[in-house]
Amino acid sequence: MNLLRFSGLALTFFFCAFLSTANAQTSKNYPFSWKETADNWYMPKSYTFKYADGLTAKGSSSSKPNRGPVCTNDCKETTAPDACTESLLSEKCKDVELPGFPLPQGYSGVEYVTFEVQHNGKVNGYQVVKQAVSCKPCIQKAVNLVASSGEWFPAIQDGITVKSTVVVPVFFK
Numbered sequence: 001m002n003l004l005r006f007s008g009l010a011l012t013f014f015f016c017a018f019l020s021t022a023n024a025q026t027s028k029n030y031p032f033s034w035k036e037t038a039d040n041w042y043m044p045k046s047y048t049f050k051y052a053d054g055l056t057a058k059g060s061s062s063s064k065p066n067r068g069p070v071c072t073n074d075c076k077e078t079t080a081p082d083a084c085t086e087s088l089l090s091e092k093c094k095d096v097e098l099p100g101f102p103l104p105q106g107y108s109g110v111e112y113v114t115f116e117v118q119h120n121g122k123v124n125g126y127q128v129v130k131q132a133v134s135c136k137p138c139i140q141k142a143v144n145l146v147a148s149s150g151e152w153f154p155a156i157q158d159g160i161t162v163k164s165t166v167v168v169p170v171f172f173k
Contacts, residue, residue, distance in 0.1 A: 029140055030147040035114055035127035042129050043112050044167055047089045051155055052163035069117040069164050070153040093145060093170040098137055103172060106133040111142035114167045117152045121161075135172070142170035 035042065041050070049068040068085065070076045075084035103109065112129040126143050146168050155164035 028144070030126055030143050032113075032126040032128050032139070032143045034130045036130045042114060042167055044169060047086045047166070047168050049117075049155065049164050049166045051157050052165070053157075065156055065159055067156050069155045069166055071149050072151065073153075076153050089146075089149065089168055092149065093142075093168060095173045096141065096145065096170055097173060098141060101137055103138070104133055104135050107135050107138070108133065109172050111135075111139055111170045111172070112167055113142050113146040113170060114165060115146070117154055117164050117166060119154050119161045119163050121152055121154050123147075123152055138170075138172050141172075145170055 041048070068082045070081045071085045071088060075081045075088065078084045108131055114127045114129065116124045118124060126147060128139050128143060149168075154161040156162070
């Protein structure tokens with residue numbers, strides 16, 4: 001009788017463990033690393049990017065087409081893809097809430113997520129700029145939010161697709 005009761009409990013335990021594992025896999029937390037820097041370029045007020053060679057898009061003057069990395073196909077098809085991407089990201093990453101979680105004392109209320117968009121459009125290595133006061137749930141939420149922004153299309157410099165670095169600030173309220 002005890003063996004039957006024990007096997008019933010064990011089966012229930014394994015079933016619950018299976019369901020919790022399946023649930024954990026559906027709510028993906030994207031991996032990231034820390035970026036330690038004092039460079040203000042990595043702490044912008046809105047979405048920004050730079051080409052792999054270090055030149056900013058706004059400083060480029062060429063007769064061949066130039067544009068930054070674009071986060072959706074809809075933005076890629078517009079006449080102002082950089083403005084469209086900036087608008088989408090600022091709308092998505094502004095006034096983000098963490099229900100039931102108070103922000104730490106002295107927290108800046110913003111996380112800076114940086115990543116690279118390769119010349120083929122693949123996204124590499126999410127990094128979060130390290131700050132004096134950190135909010136771990138805010139950091140993970142910011143990375144997840146930026147990573148879920150969809151498909152990225154590479155930057156174009158002088159008519160050629162190039163690698164670029166993107167920084168997206170995520171603002172918490």
